[in-house]
Amino acid sequence: MESETSSLSDPIDSRLGHRLKHLRQMQRLTLDGLAERAGVSRAMISRIERGEASPTAQLLNRLCAALDTTLSRFFAQEDGAGDPLSRREAQRLWRDPATGYLRRSVSPERTGSPVDIIEVEFPAHGRVVFDPHVFDGGTTQHVWVLQGAMRLTSGDVTCDLQAGDCLFMRLDDGQIFENPHAEPARYAVILHRREG
Numbered sequence: 361m362e363s364e365t366s367s368l369s370d371p372i373d374s375r376l377g378h379r380l381k382h383l384r385q386m387q388r389l390t391l392d393g394l395a396e397r398a399g400v401s402r403a404m405i406s407r408i409e410r411g412e413a414s415p416t417a418q419l420l421n422r423l424c425a426a427l428d429t430t431l432s433r434f435f436a437q438e439d440g441a442g443d444p445l446s447r448r449e450a451q452r453l454w455r456d457p458a459t460g461y462l463r464r465s466v467s468p469e470r471t472g473s474p475v476d477i478i479e480v481e482f483p484a485h486g487r488v489v490f491d492p493h494v495f496d497g498g499t500t501q502h503v504w505v506l507q508g509a510m511r512l513t514s515g516d517v518t519c520d521l522q523a524g525d526c527l528f529m530r531l532d533d534g535q536i537f538e539n540p541h542a543e544p545a546r547y548a549v550i551l552h553r554r555e556g
Contacts, residue, residue: 498554
């Protein structure tokens with residue numbers, strides 16, 4: 361298991377760092393400016409940009425919010441022409457170093473679609489808290505449990521979901537994803553971005 365985690369996360373650390381630095385520079389933010397907006401230390405951001413640290417899902421979500429983007433947009437490749445077909449073997453993978461959850465970007469990239477589809481394998485007893493995305497109040501998501509069970513909190517509402525259940529949530533509410541069970545869960549997230 362440890363070698364699988366390394367093979368999934370190590371090669372992506374430098375790409376994540378490069379992407380973070382690119383987005384920061386596109387907004388003409390200094391390291392200090394981004395640190396202040398995200399509530400993350402300048403040193404940690406610098407380490408991530410250099411590929412020396414693996415950000416957790418919670419930390420990456422805070423950085424994305426400070427950069428006015430979502431995790432899906434952060435992971436999407438921006439260069440080249442879009443291909444309407446996304447083959448499984450080419451889909452981007454990322455493993456959260458804190459919980460071990462595995463995120464797969466399923467949607468074809470650079471198609472102009474306002475919809476992103478993500479598949480997540482969530483480990484037993486895992487928990488991730490995502491702060492509200494105030495800047496992006498129009499983005500919504502459906503979480504569809506494919507296997508196992510999850511407990512999701514959106515704003516003040518908590519729901520226990522079983523395989524086949526689907527929950528609608530808004531990103532500006534903030535969410536808690538947790539699997540209090542002894543078995544891993546698998547679910548799809550379908551994000552819809554507001555146009556215009």
